[in-house]
Amino acid sequence: MEMSPATRLDATFAALADPTRRAILARLALGEASVNELAEPFAMSQPAISKHLKVLERAGLISRGRDAQRRPCRLQAEPLGEADRWLENYRKFWEAQFQRLDVLLEELTVFGTPAQARERLALWHAAGADMPLVFIRPNLAPGEIERTLTAFSPMLESRQSS
Numbered sequence: 001m002e003m004s005p006a007t008r009l010d011a012t013f014a015a016l017a018d019p020t021r022r023a024i025l026a027r028l029a030l031g032e033a034s035v036n037e038l039a040e041p042f043a044m045s046q047p048a049i050s051k052h053l054k055v056l057e058r059a060g061l062i063s064r065g066r067d068a069q070r071r072p073c074r075l076q077a078e079p080l081g082e083a084d085r086w087l088e089n090y091r092k093f094w095e096a097q098f099q100r101l102d103v104l105l106e107e108l109t110v111f112g113t114p115a116q117a118r119e120r121l122a123l124w125h126a127a128g129a130d131m132p133l134v135f136i137r138p139n140l141a142p143g144e145i146e147r148t149l150t151a152f153s154p155m156l157e158s159r160q161s162s
Helices: 005-016 019-028 035-039 046-058 078-111 114-126 142-161
Strands: 062-064 073-075
Touching: 005 019, 005 046, 005 078, 019 035, 019 046, 019 062, 019 073, 035 046, 046 062, 078 114
Parallel strands: none
Antiparallel strands: 062 073
């Protein structure tokens, strides 16, 4: 039975949610292994390992072959690629957020070192500002930032000494 892309993604993340299954996948990334070989590092029964393997197999993350008496397991990486492509959107989002933070810290270094800028930002937040002006208006010129922070300095200093 063919799974929809959303169902495949759900199955992949559900399979990856367990540390034992992640460890099994890490071992299979080194090459195929039998069920007994996969069970060795774990303090659990072979039936318990077999249940983990069934979850991985249903998610399409492993396949099992037949080699005489052995049934070697192999990693099937395509579902991991699908999960990686899905996560890429969020990776891009967070990279953009970190770039904006870098710009903010760079602009705040007008007031000294990066550590002083971080302190100034913390004071800004402690003064009750939900978001620095740079996030609201990312094109603020450094002079405008300096004037704005200077205007808030007495309030920030009084809150700091409280």
